[in-house]
Amino acid sequence: MNILKLPERKRKHQKIVMVTCYDYTSARILEQSDVDMLLVGDSAAMVMHGHHTTLPITVEMMAWHTAAVRRGAPGKFIVGDLPFLSYRKSLPDTMEAVRLLMQAGAEAVKLEGIAGNEETIHHIVQSGVPVMGHIGLTPQSVNQLGGFHVQGGTAQDRERLKAEALACQSAGCFALVLECVPESLAGEITADLAIPTIGIGAGVQTDGQVLVLQDLLGLNLDFRPKFVRRYLDGSQQWLEAFNRYARDVREGSFPASEERYAG
Numbered sequence: 001m002n003i004l005k006l007p008e009r010k011r012k013h014q015k016i017v018m019v020t021c022y023d024y025t026s027a028r029i030l031e032q033s034d035v036d037m038l039l040v041g042d043s044a045a046m047v048m049h050g051h052h053t054t055l056p057i058t059v060e061m062m063a064w065h066t067a068a069v070r071r072g073a074p075g076k077f078i079v080g081d082l083p084f085l086s087y088r089k090s091l092p093d094t095m096e097a098v099r100l101l102m103q104a105g106a107e108a109v110k111l112e113g114i115a116g117n118e119e120t121i122h123h124i125v126q127s128g129v130p131v132m133g134h135i136g137l138t139p140q141s142v143n144q145l146g147g148f149h150v151q152g153g154t155a156q157d158r159e160r161l162k163a164e165a166l167a168c169q170s171a172g173c174f175a176l177v178l179e180c181v182p183e184s185l186a187g188e189i190t191a192d193l194a195i196p197t198i199g200i201g202a203g204v205q206t207d208g209q210v211l212v213l214q215d216l217l218g219l220n221l222d223f224r225p226k227f228v229r230r231y232l233d234g235s236q237q238w239l240e241a242f243n244r245y246a247r248d249v250r251e252g253s254f255p256a257s258e259e260r261y262a263g
């Protein structure tokens with residue numbers, strides 16, 4: 001996968017599959033999978049570090065996660081998420097954040113929203129770094145959005161989001177994440193754009209889908225929005241494994257003779 005292959009995938013209606021990843025061990029497994037792209041998302045703040053929003057994660061932490069994922073998945077296309085405010089302070093600060101993620105192993109960066117970001121995106125792209133846009137529910141703006149809600153509910157919001165999507169494309173984005181918007185709106189935006197859309201909670205009409213790894217594997221016990229499909233009952237399986245281990249240790253059946261060093 002590289003950004004040149006994406007328009008063709010859109011043209012041929014071949015869906016793009018992206019999943020988030022934050023660590024080396026998961027990346028090694030994903031490296032062997034049929035998944036096209038890995039997103040080192042700032043959702044790491046929530047699913048890896050236990051925060052209630054994505055706001056606390058820093059560029060340095062994102063670079064650290066990106067480097068671990070790159071070591072585990074040398075062959076995958078990796079998008080690094082620019083965290084909260086890292087692209088809103090000044091151009092030198094933005095480019096330093098981009099440098100950290102790219103030198104950690106990303107092949108592209110993602111940033112949220114378009115208002116006030118047009119010039120920034122243009123500059124990053126002109127510097128040779130592909131940019132993925134992200135509109136709809138933009139978690140870095142959770143305080144302004146008043147929570148994690150579906151976006152695009154009114155006719156006015158729909159028009160605004162359609163204009164934002166076109167502006168992302170004009171600014172130079174190579175792809176666009178649509179998060180938590182009605183399916184019909186995601187379909188209209190997908191039809192309007194030459195660049196591929198990647199949906200999360202945006203229905204089936206987008207050019208691709210992205211899910212958070214912990215949600216997909218059923219490891220996120222207290223998060224069950226309707227758009228998440230669990231492909232594994234991960235927390236139950238982990239729990240059973242931990243409890244079997246605890247039982248075996250207490251019973252003295254672990255380690256068994258073949259699991260001990262003789263001599």
Ligand code: KIV
Pocket residue numbers: 020039040041042043044081134177179200210212
């Ligand atoms: O950080 C993230 O995981 C994301 C996806 C939800 C698109 O931005």
